[in-house]
Every structure is written in structure tokens, then in C-alpha cells.
Amino acid sequence: MGQETVLNLFDRFSDMVYRIALSYLRSPQEAEDVVQTVFLKLLEGGITIFPGKERAFLTKLTINHCKNLLSRAKRHEQTELDETMLQAQPEDRELFLAIMELPEKYRVVLSLHYLEGYTLREIAEFLHIGISAVSMRLHRAKNILKDQFGRD
Amino acid sequence: MEQRFERISNALTLPQESRERIRSQLAAYERPSGEVPRRKTTLRSRVSVIAAVAAVMMVLVLSAGAVAVQLFRNDVVVSGEDDIPEPTYHNGAPGGYVISRPSGEPPATLEEMIASARMITEKWDSEESINGGIYGYSQWDTLEVLSSDPALRTRRIGRKDGAEKLEHTAENPTNLLDVLTGNINFDLAWMNDHYDFVPDANMTSRICDKSGNLVIEFFRALYAKKDGTGYIDLSFDYVAQADYFGQAYILEDSYETAYYYTSADGLEYLITMDNGNVWVECRTSHAGISMHGAYLNTSEVEDILDNLSLAIQE
Known part of the structure; x- marks a missing residue:
């Protein structure tokens, strides 16, 4: 996926990715890491997203990534x-x-x-x-x- | 209450400073150029080249807990892009896909491969080389060389939060087997008999999170044909938690050869060849077995696969 396209997606959906990640992880810092990870994946992956599916795809990617993080951490530390x-x-x-x-x-x-x-x-x-x-x-x-x- | 939810949604945004930082990082990202052309253009391979560790499983989107059995998630060979399924919420297609294509370039020479691989060790004592890693583990803070013995060098790279990367290099890749976690088991005896290992082009890397849990383990070894006409570069990675992503496809006409091969160990590999290059991939829920070779025929490749005694813990 081209850099310009990814930047465009970032401008449109980074807040959504951040909010979803925050709802899973309850940590602003970790949610920011998720935003970075998700869009870097797009950049490095040579991915094609079906037109019109960008939002759903990013949501799914974010959810799966957060689940993996939580599963990996086993006992996720609750952040104040x-x-x-x-x-x-x-x-x-x-x-x-x-x-x-x-x-x-x-x-x-x-x-x-x-x-x-x-x-x-x-x-x-x-x-x-x-x-x-x-x-x-x-x-x-x-x-x-x-x-x-x-x-x- | 719905109106309040809406206001919260509008107010809850990525902090501006972080937005600018991440956007700058994305804008500054450069795809590797001038790299030794040892990989197909897939997500996994790019990450391997950039960061010297493999990182991401390109797998079908499945539920996080539904991967108890070994499933092979190799690229799917299709006759054309029209054969790639449109995503729906019911067919498991994730809404995006990757098409792997050969670059058309001939393979790197063995000398180039050695030079490329040795970049792993030449800055062994330098903090300049400690950055780089996998997603979420791209920045490191400390480096400690635990052993500089060429037979088995060891260094520990740390991050302030307690995450840690342990790296080993070895003249003989067999020396690396004892430091692996065992999630991917294999035997190099046959390889050592039939190919020449390339000294100092062999490494392992293991990243653990701040709680000490394994995140990813990576192994790489380079072997040359005894007559000097070709080589095979082995890259194995194990990701503790599969990172669900998109399916990758191969257009059957884009490679000179593309076929699936099941080894004596029961692992399914996708073997592709083009312009002297050989690529071998076996992806499971957690593991990625990748090989890139030059000037090997299908029998030679299959012999390698049949004699590695590979077993993957899923």
C-alpha cells in the first residue's frame, strides 16, 4: 500500500484506532503504540484493502492486535x-x-x-x-x- | 446519554503530539532499496530484511483462541485477481489481501548474501545497531555484550520497561540450536553434511515482553552448495501470539514455478521459483519457515525439506 494512501488512512482513522485500542487496553500509551503498529503494518505489508472496507478492516486489525496483546500479557496491568x-x-x-x-x-x-x-x-x-x-x-x-x- | 457518548467520541482523539510523531514516522518510512534481493515482496520478508527478525504472521483472520491445531496458512495460488474472494463478514476474508510477486531480479550472489548476513555481527559491540526490532519493539535502550566468543556470541538488548531481546550469532549454526526455545525443532546434521555453512552468517534472536513472556523467536542460517553454484538461506520464526492479518495470494503465472510440497515431516510448503531464485514458505498459526535459495532445483529443495526433521509446537 502506498505511503500516501496510508497517510490518508491515518488521517481518517487514527482516532478510531486509538479509541478502540484504548477501550481494550485502558492505557493511552499502549493505545498509541497500537495506532503506530497498525499503520506501519499497512505501510510494510503491500496490502490491498477492498474499496469501502477500509474502516472495517482497520477495526478488525485493531481488535485482533489488541486481543493478541492482552492474551500475550496474560494478566494485563490495569493502568490508572x-x-x-x-x-x-x-x-x-x-x-x-x-x-x-x-x-x-x-x-x-x-x-x-x-x-x-x-x-x-x-x-x-x-x-x-x-x-x-x-x-x-x-x-x-x-x-x-x-x-x-x-x-x- | 447517547449525546454524551457522541461528545466523548469527538473529544477522545489521539493526542496531537503523538499524532504528529506517528505521522512523521509513517511519512519518513522508506522501503528498503538496494537490499540483497533475497525475498519475495511479502510483508513477512520485508520485515525480516529491515529488522533482521521476522515479525508478522500473514494469516487468515480467525478468532484469537481458535488455533489449537496446526493449520497451514501459506499463500494461495490463484489464476487471477478475479479469483480472490471478496470479503464478507461470513467467509473469513479480512477485507484486504496481499499479492506476492517476484521482483524479476536474479538472485544475489553468494558474496552479496554473505556480506548482507554479516551486517548482523559487524556492529556487535555498537549501540548504533541496537535499534530495530519488531512492531512494538522498535526502540531499545541498552546493550550488553555477554560473550564475544565467535563460536557463540551473545548480547542482551533491553528496554526501560523491562522488555528484552537476546541475540546470538555463531560461526556454525549448529551452535545456535541449544539456545533456541524449542518451539521450532529441527536438525542441521544433514545440512552440514551436504552443504557448507557460512561462518558468521547465522543468528538467533528472541524477544520477551516486560513480563518475560516470549514474543517472537527468530533463527537464520546461510548454507552454500559445496560446488559453489548456489546457496540456501534459512529463516525460521515463531510468534507466541499469532498476529492475525490478511491472506496473501500468488498469481500462478507470475512465477516460473509455484507448487505445494508436503515434506517427510508432514509440513506443507509453498515452493516458488523465478529467474534462478527459489523461495520456500511454510506458515502455520505461530511459525514461519522461510527459505530463499539461488540456483537450486526442485529435487535439491525437497531434499532439504525432507531432511530438516522440522517440528513446530503450536
Whole structure:
């Protein structure tokens, strides 16, 4: 894949890759490493991505890479998140930290759906789980958050 | 709450400083030029040449835990790009693919290969050579030479977070076998009888993460034909966690020869030949067995494969 194409993809999707990686790893530093790794792979790989599939491909690549990192680490060290990393209103910052405190399986589904806009079906296929499982995780994740933040 | 999610999504971006750093790195990336043409243009091979360690498994996208059995993930030979399946969410195709093609160049001479391989050791004591590694392990901070004995040199390269790369080189590649982890087992006795090993063109490299878990192990050895007319360069790597990626394809007309061969050990290899070059690849979930040779015929290649006693722990 040409450098210009990769840079273009980086400009369009680096934030998405960062957010997905963060939802898995809970570490801004490691999420940044994932961004670097994912786009370097594109650059070195001579890969062709089917037109229109770039976003899904990068999502899949990011998810797999994060899963590998977590699996490799066996017991992933939990990082204390710096709340100032999110330049947002205090209440949104609180919600973000609460999302990050959710169990991984809820956190990832919620992030893919609400932060990245993927449908339940797409998430099911990314994660190799059933749509009902995605739906249930999402429901439980939202309930946990609603218990903390009310029904707004 | 949905609106708040949206605001969080908009606010949660890659920090600007990191964005600029990574973008600069991508923009400054240069594909290797003037390298000894020892590889096909595949992702794995490029990384091998650049960083002297193999790094990435190009495999079908599968779930991370579903790789208990040994599966061969060699390039798929197709008659044309039209035969490459369009990705859907149901056929396992990852949405991207790689087509491997020969460069058309003749193989490097043995002298060039030796010169290339010896780059691994000539800066053995120099911190200039400690950078370079695999993805996520591209920057290192410390270097400690543990042994300079040419029979088996050892050095430890470290990173501040505790990750570590241990490298060995040896005049005789057989000396390297004892320092391997055993994830890929093989025997070089037949090779030593039928080919001449090239001194100082042989190395192993093992990277462990900050917790001491194996990330990747790499082995390389160079052998010359006894009559001096050709050579075979062996590169084996083992990745602790397969890095799921895209499928690679070969267009059948792009090589003079392209066929699958199952060795006496039961491993499936893809053998390709073009303009004097020979490439051999066997990829499994965790291992990559790669060879590049010059001026070897198919019988000679198959003899090598049948006499390595290769076994891979999956």
C-alpha cells in the first residue's frame, strides 16, 4: 500500500484506532503504540484493502492486535487513567472514566457501538459472538452506567 | 446519554503530539532499496530484511483462541485477481489481501548474501545497531555484550520497561540450536553434511515482553552448495501470539514455478521459483519457515525439506 494512501488512512482513522485500542487496553500509551503498529503494518505489508472496507478492516486489525496483546500479557496491568486525557466537560469526563471502569467485554461493545457507531450485527461479526450476546452486553453496560449517572 | 457518548467520541482523539510523531514516522518510512534481493515482496520478508527478525504472521483472520491445531496458512495460488474472494463478514476474508510477486531480479550472489548476513555481527559491540526490532519493539535502550566468543556470541538488548531481546550469532549454526526455545525443532546434521555453512552468517534472536513472556523467536542460517553454484538461506520464526492479518495470494503465472510440497515431516510448503531464485514458505498459526535459495532445483529443495526433521509446537 502506498505511503500516501496510508497517510490518508491515518488521517481518517487514527482516532478510531486509538479509541478502540484504548477501550481494550485502558492505557493511552499502549493505545498509541497500537495506532503506530497498525499503520506501519499497512505501510510494510503491500496490502490491498477492498474499496469501502477500509474502516472495517482497520477495526478488525485493531481488535485482533489488541486481543493478541492482552492474551500475550496474560494478566494485563490495569493502568490508572488520567482524567485530563479527555478534553471534555467534567460530566462527560466522568462518564468516560466510568466506561473505562466497565469490565472489558462490556466496555468494548459499548465503545464500538456508541463511540464508533457500529451496528450490533457488525460488532457480533468483529468479535465472533452472537448478536444477542452483543445486545445483552450493551444492555448491561448501559444499566451499570445508568445506575451511576441516572437515566438522562 | 447517547449525546454524551457522541461528545466523548469527538473529544477522545489521539493526542496531537503523538499524532504528529506517528505521522512523521509513517511519512519518513522508506522501503528498503538496494537490499540483497533475497525475498519475495511479502510483508513477512520485508520485515525480516529491515529488522533482521521476522515479525508478522500473514494469516487468515480467525478468532484469537481458535488455533489449537496446526493449520497451514501459506499463500494461495490463484489464476487471477478475479479469483480472490471478496470479503464478507461470513467467509473469513479480512477485507484486504496481499499479492506476492517476484521482483524479476536474479538472485544475489553468494558474496552479496554473505556480506548482507554479516551486517548482523559487524556492529556487535555498537549501540548504533541496537535499534530495530519488531512492531512494538522498535526502540531499545541498552546493550550488553555477554560473550564475544565467535563460536557463540551473545548480547542482551533491553528496554526501560523491562522488555528484552537476546541475540546470538555463531560461526556454525549448529551452535545456535541449544539456545533456541524449542518451539521450532529441527536438525542441521544433514545440512552440514551436504552443504557448507557460512561462518558468521547465522543468528538467533528472541524477544520477551516486560513480563518475560516470549514474543517472537527468530533463527537464520546461510548454507552454500559445496560446488559453489548456489546457496540456501534459512529463516525460521515463531510468534507466541499469532498476529492475525490478511491472506496473501500468488498469481500462478507470475512465477516460473509455484507448487505445494508436503515434506517427510508432514509440513506443507509453498515452493516458488523465478529467474534462478527459489523461495520456500511454510506458515502455520505461530511459525514461519522461510527459505530463499539461488540456483537450486526442485529435487535439491525437497531434499532439504525432507531432511530438516522440522517440528513446530503450536
